[in-house]
Amino acid sequence: MQIHVTGARGFLGSHVVASLERRGVEVRALGRRDGDLRDPEVAERLLADADTIIHLAADVGGVGYLRSCAGRAFHDNFQLGLNVIRAACRGRARRVVLAGTPCAYSGSAALPLREAALFEGVPSGDTGSYGYAKLASSIAADAICGMAGRDTVTVIPSNLYGPGDTFDTDRGHVVAALVRKALLAVERGQSTFDVWGDGSATRDFVYVGDVAEGIATIALDASPFGGESFNLGSGRETSIGEIAEAVARAAGPGLRPRFLADKPVGYTRRVMSVERAAEAVGYRAATTLADGLARTVDWLRATGRVAAWLEEERGTATVPLAPRRDPVGDETSSTRAA
Numbered sequence: 001m002q003i004h005v006t007g008a009r010g011f012l013g014s015h016v017v018a019s020l021e022r023r024g025v026e027v028r029a030l031g032r033r034d035g036d037l038r039d040p041e042v043a044e045r046l047l048a049d050a051d052t053i054i055h056l057a058a059d060v061g062g063v064g065y066l067r068s069c070a071g072r073a074f075h076d077n078f079q080l081g082l083n084v085i086r087a088a089c090r091g092r093a094r095r096v097v098l099a100g101t102p103c104a105y106s107g108s109a110a111l112p113l114r115e116a117a118l119f120e121g122v123p124s125g126d127t128g129s130y131g132y133a134k135l136a137s138s139i140a141a142d143a144i145c146g147m148a149g150r151d152t153v154t155v156i157p158s159n160l161y162g163p164g165d166t167f168d169t170d171r172g173h174v175v176a177a178l179v180r181k182a183l184l185a186v187e188r189g190q191s192t193f194d195v196w197g198d199g200s201a202t203r204d205f206v207y208v209g210d211v212a213e214g215i216a217t218i219a220l221d222a223s224p225f226g227g228e229s230f231n232l233g234s235g236r237e238t239s240i241g242e243i244a245e246a247v248a249r250a251a252g253p254g255l256r257p258r259f260l261a262d263k264p265v266g267y268t269r270r271v272m273s274v275e276r277a278a279e280a281v282g283y284r285a286a287t288t289l290a291d292g293l294a295r296t297v298d299w300l301r302a303t304g305r306v307a308a309w310l311e312e313e314r315g316t317a318t319v320p321l322a323p324r325r326d327p328v329g330d331e332t333s334s335t336r337a338a
Contacts, residue, residue, distance in 0.1 A: 081137025158233030199241025
C-alpha cells in the first residue's frame with residue numbers, strides 16, 4: 001500500500017508521516033515544493049498512484065489571520081479539497097482521509113461537540129469561512145467519491161500543540177504563540193508574558209503525536225467508513241488561563257501570564273467528544289498536558305529556536321530561523337483560538 005500525504009512537511013503532516021513510517025507503510029510526503037494542489041492538473045498528477053490519500057494541506061492561521069482574509073480562507077481551502085477529491089476519483093485511491101476543523105461546528109452547538117452536530121447550525125465568527133470550506137469539502141467528498149466507489153472519512157483535530165508547530169507570530173496557534181512568548185520572556189529576564197483574552201475561554205488541547213497516531217490508524221483500518229467524521233482531541237476542556245499557567249511552569253520558575261482582555265479569542269468554550277473515535281478505532285489521547293508541553297519546550301531549546309528568535313528580533317540573524325511554511329500546501333487545520 002502506498003499512502004500519499006498532502007501537507008506532509010507541515011506540523012501535523014510530519015507527525016502523521018512519521019507514524020505511518022514506524023508502521024512500515026510506504027509514504028509519499030507531498031508539500032508545496034512538489035506542486036500547487038490548487039491546480040487540478042497538478043493534484044491529479046501528484047495523487048494518481050496513491051492507494052490512500054491523507055489530505056492535510058491547508059491555508060490557515062490564527063484568528064487574526066483568518067479574519068483578515070476570509071475570502072481566501074474559503075476559496076483556497078475548498079479548491080484544495082475539490083482538487084484532491086477529483087484526483088482520487090480519477091486515480092487508483094480507494095480511500096481519502098480529509099482533515100476537518102472544529103471551526104466547522106456552529107457556535108451554538110452543544111458541548112462537548114459531537115460529530116452529528118456538524119449539520120446543526122452553520123460555522124460562524126472570524127473562523128467561519130475556513131470552517132465552511134472544510135465542511136463543504138467533506139460533504140463533497142462523501143457525495144462525489146461515494147459515487148465513484150471511493151471510501152472517505154474526515155478527521156477533526158482539536159487544538160494541536162507539540163514539537164514542529166508553527167511558532168511564528170502571524171500563524172502560530174494558541175499554545176505555540178504562548179510558548180514562544182513565555183520562552184522569550186525568560187530569555188529577556190521578564191516576569192510576565194502576554195495572553196490574549198481574560199483567560200476564561202476554553203479549548204480542547206491535544207498533543208500532536210496522539211492525533212497523528214489516530215489518523216494513521218484510521219487511514220490503515222480495513223473497514224469502510226462511508227463518509228464518517230471523527231473528532232480527535234483530548235476530550236478535556238481546558239481554559240486559556242490554565243494553559244497559560246501550564247506554559248509558564250514549563251518555561252521557567254517565577255513566570256506569570258498577563259491577560260489582555262481586549263484581544264479576540266474566538267469562541268468562548270470548546271471541547272470535543274472523542275467517544276466515536278474511541279469506539280471505532282480505539283483512539284486515545286495518552287499524552288498529558290504537562291508532558292506534552294515539556295517535550296515541546298525541550299525540542300525548542302534543543303534545536304536552538306529560542307536563541308534564533310532573539311537574533312531575529314534584534315535583526316542580527318545571519319540566516320532565517322527556518323523556512324516559512326508556504327501559505328498553501330504545508331499547513332494544517334488548527335487555529336489560534338478555534
